[in-house]
Amino acid sequence: MSSPVYIAIDTPDLDRAQQLAGEVRHHVGGLKLGLEFFCANGHHGVLEMAKFGLPIFLDLKLHDIPNTVAKAIQSLHVLEPAILTVHAAGGRAMLEEAKAAAGSGTRVVAVTVLTSLDAGDLRDIGVSREATAQVEHLTDLAREAGLDGIVCSGAEVGIAKKRWPGGYFVVPGVRPAGGRLGDQKRTVTPRQAMDAGASVIVVGRPITQAPNPDQAARAIEATL
Ligand SMILES: O=C(O)c1cc(=O)[nH]c(=O)n1[C@@H]1O[C@H](COP(=O)(O)O)[C@@H](O)[C@H]1O
Numbered sequence: 191m192s193s194p195v196y197i198a199i200d201t202p203d204l205d206r207a208q209q210l211a212g213e214v215r216h217h218v219g220g221l222k223l224g225l226e227f228f229c230a231n232g233h234h235g236v237l238e239m240a241k242f243g244l245p246i247f248l249d250l251k252l253h254d255i256p257n258t259v260a261k262a263i264q265s266l267h268v269l270e271p272a273i274l275t276v277h278a279a280g281g282r283a284m285l286e287e288a289k290a291a292a293g294s295g296t297r298v299v300a301v302t303v304l305t306s307l308d309a310g311d312l313r314d315i316g317v318s319r320e321a322t323a324q325v326e327h328l329t330d331l332a333r334e335a336g337l338d339g340i341v342c343s344g345a346e347v348g349i350a351k352k353r354w355p356g357g358y359f360v361v362p363g364v365r366p367a368g369g370r371l372g373d374q375k376r377t378v379t380p381r382q383a384m385d386a387g388a389s390v391i392v393v394g395r396p397i398t399q400a401p402n403p404d405q406a407a408r409a410i411e412a413t414l
Contacts, residue, residue, distance in 0.1 A: 193219035193411055194384060196247050196273075198362070198394030202230035204238060210398055211242045217407040220245035220272065222392055236269045245272035247360075247392075251301055253277035256284040260291040263298075273297045273360065273390075275341060278328040285335035297338035297358055302328040302350075305343045305363025308375045321376060322346050329353050344378030344386055351387035362392035366410060369396050381413045 197218045199207045211221055221244050223236055228250060231238075240246055248271035252259045259276060266274065276288045278300035289298045302325040303312070309320060317324055325346040330353060332340050339358025342350055347359050361383040363374040371377055372395060383391045393410060400406035 193217060194388065194390045194414065195380070195407065195410060196220040196222045196360075196390050196392050197397055197407065198222045198224060198249075198392050199239070200224055200226045200394050200398065202226055204231050204235050207231075207235070207239060210403055211239060211244070213404045214397060214407040215242055215244060217404060217411050218244070218397075219390065220247055222247040222249050222273075222394075224249040225251070233269060236271075240269070247271065247273040247390075249273075249275045251275045251277055252288065253280045254284070256280075256287040259284050260287040263288055263291040267293050271296050273299060275299055275301050275360075277301050278332055278340070282331060282335050285332060285337055289336045289338075299339040299341055299358060299360050300328065300332040300335075300337050301341040302332075302346075303342065303376075305376050306373050311375075322349060325350055326353060329357070333357060339389065343376035344383035344388065344391075345376050347383060347388050348386040359387060359389045360392060361386075361388035361390070362394075364391050364393055364396075366396055366413070379413070380410050384414050 195218045274296050292298045303321045325342045329350045333354045341360040343363050344361045347361050363377050364380045364383050365377045397403050397406045
């Protein structure tokens, strides 16, 4: 069975991205390419990374009016991403059109509440609910809109999965016990995320900033 770990290759440098993927390719289940990589390297960069033969998770967190998001997704067809992110906060019509615009081999998943936000940050943007309640609310919206799943923290994935047993659950913001949090605020360990029901976990800096990324990926795999 392939690993549930997607490595977040967050770098603008294609050479570095290829080096990292080459080092960890046997101990991860897929490659996540996000805004930092895509803004620097575009389609060409994604196609180069696809040569490793691992599924590509294109994390562009699209969030705009429905027509713009749908057209953007059509322009990504050629990249055949296995997973693509949009923001749930874009609303029902945007989510429906995003799914309709995606290729049949692409799972479209909605980011609910970023793992870098806590209750205070949510209040700042006018959300008075706790993170868990907001994730539950947006999980229902994503399911109703016909998406494939959601992105949430490991603290909420258990409850989200109860609401949507057939959903696909992406959990980023995971940290090995004692690992540096950086800008992440709602973190759990990789094992806790899997036990709670994650379909895949996303791990970036704990692997990419390690002195030996392959060893770090193996160590995480060994805990699962
Ligand atoms: O959609 C995501 O992947 C995502 C959603 C979220 O709520 N939090 C989050 O950290 N991510 C992504 O997951 C990765 C986490 O990286 P590290 O914090 O370095 O492990 C980054 O690439 C983020 O863009």
